[in-house]
Amino acid sequence: MIKARITVTLKNGVLDPQGKAIEHALSGLGFDDVGAVRQGKVFDVELAGTDKAKAETDLKAMCDKLLANTVIENYSVTLT
């Protein structure tokens, strides 16, 4: 079995109101050093088989077809 972690983040320049709200909440807790906060998503995916190259190709296709909206989001795939 192959395990992978997919991270989806907003592209630079796309406004992230949720990240902004979290940023304000953190400074409200006294974390004065907090700069910008951006919120993203993490998917842990298990795949049958052992072919890592195929897994990587498939995982990228999953991101392009469903897991990320590439109009506003970037993704990265890491085999764990």
Add this chain to the structure above:
Amino acid sequence: MKSAVVLLPGLNRDRDMIAALTKISGKAPATVWQTDTEIPDVDLIAIPGGFSFGDYLRCGAIAARTPVMRAVAEKAAKGVMVIGVCNGFQILVEAGLLPGALMRNASLKFVCRQVKLEITNANTMFTRRYQPGQIIRSPVAHHDGNYFADAETLARIEGEGQVVFRYAQGTNPNGSINDIAGIISDKGNVLGLMPHPENLIEAAHGGSDGRALFEGALGIAA
């Protein structure tokens, strides 16, 4: 003129859309379910509002990948008119039938109120019964209506007259870029908008500002 309404689990404005189309066209629309791979021969396909698939992953993301949406895309490619309202708009952008994306409202709050809309392009099948620049009223009810497109896409849709509705007079409820409330495809047959024109079609609604949109699309005399 015949119409069809797309039904998906989690939509909740389907009944309103069916009622509006029935009252305005005098004929009940056909209904198609998420697993249907064929849509009857109709002139207009409507995708109502709601929370399809619980808004999981991203609003409209799962719905956009259902078999019925592949059938909608095939019909749209043949020139059949498609209108997506609210979640329907989100589904159309997720399906790639309209450019851009709809993000969380800038206020982070769900907004449910009446807004004013400016008709910025009255030269479409959907808006031909309005005057250019006309201000109409419309209800909105959404959490993710903050329209976004990259600079290049935005310049293109603005330049081509694809921005059909804009929030007017400081009523932008969601932070949408350029106050965009609704856009149309480059071929002019697929319309998506966040406001709910189907909820303002008769006196009992408190006004009928939305009625002309369906009358225009269905080619029905006012």
